Amino acid sequence: MITVSVRLFAGLHQLIGEREIEMQLPDGATVAVLRDTLGARHPIVEALLPTLVCAIDEEYVESSQVLANGDRVALIPPVSGGAHALLDVRANPSAEGG
Amino acid sequence: MITVSVRLFAGLHQLIGEREIEMQLPDGATVAVLRDTLGARHPIVEALLPTLVCAIDEEYVESSQVLANGDRVALIPPVSGGAHALLDVRANPSAEGG
């Protein structure tokens, strides 16, 4: 088993009610596994999970990335202007002032 | 005879050394006459005169405009961006920062 810390932002932070949580995952777990595990533990965020991208050490990583013990993972919701275009996830810029 | 006051700016102000001068002109004198008279009195500014436009009461007027006694005339050099395009005089925008 490995332990990673997971930072939560925006809607995810609000729904789970924590800024950072710890998660135990099997050895060799990927970002995708982390996401599924989080959805099982907090069903309220399940709808958000497909839109999230993941960063480790301030660098975006793919869902296939294998996690290491002690990793600090950030789960990043789409930015209004479409940050996720970076990883070809989805990019629906909202109509926004400013 | 009529008397008009003439406001001078920029290079014209610097060459003549006055911000405002009084000029006596014959009845019925136009802006063109004023310009010629100024050139005769201050030959140093003669080269500038063709580029000047004239304003009375903060409105641009044509060279054919007849002056009235007591008019406050402003002689306006070209603005760097080409103000004089307004009156089809000339417009050679200078290369300028900002």
Place this chain on the structure above:
Amino acid sequence: MFAVTYEPLDPAPLVDAVRRDESGAVALFYGVVRNENMGRSVQYLEYDVYPEMAVKKMREVADEVRAKYPITGIGVLHRVGRLEIGETSLLVAVSSAHRVAAFEACHFAVDRIKQVVPIWKKEVWEDGEEWIEGHMPGSERTEAGE
């Protein structure tokens, strides 16, 4: 100067920081909280941020802008937390020898910042709230006003 802060933004030191003696123009953009979005009356906004990554992404955008336009300086400040109507959430300053590059580079920088910097805003209305997140699937849920 690239920073994220919970305090009100002050443009003066940002403009000083981007200006060089070769600069003939500075374009400064203010993103401001307005009272309406998509036909709904906004009470206030709440911004959340991933601070370390936000500053890193701001610097990457600055590098991108420098590669694309002949600028003499660039800086970005973003405020987060609760912001009232009329308060400034974002300042982007770009200096250049000439105004065309300053305007175009600043506009491009703002567009890119809104695309890649991990900062999110929640609109709060009289009867509900929503995280504005590129229309993520959860938005219907939060729209109901949880």
Place this chain on the structure above:
Amino acid sequence: MFAVTYEPLDPAPLVDAVRRDESGAVALFYGVVRNENMGRSVQYLEYDVYPEMAVKKMREVADEVRAKYPITGIGVLHRVGRLEIGETSLLVAVSSAHRVAAFEACHFAVDRIKQVVPIWKKEVWEDGEEWIEGHMPGSERTEAGE
């Protein structure tokens, strides 16, 4: 807010004056004295103005901008007299609900102001000076350093 002054320009009251609660963006332009023009090293600038007409023309430009772009506010301040390298000669602020209109309207406003507002600048170099007046015929004479 439209004004010509011999004092240093302060952007804060200008931005406050153009912002409305419907404004989501403010674009603010600084015209700044730079240390070089056309390959010559500039010592300082001297601006002259026809003040009454300058303010009148600023207001006309503002009307033109309002007719052309969906803006929520516009203001212009121009400093005149002697300005040193790095000092601000011009501030143009435009607010709008959205950033595209704010940027485009501000850029257009600056272009028009430089075309129609009766303000002139003299560049002073180590070895001479010149009124920058759309290359008027007298410029060769002043270039000789009178």
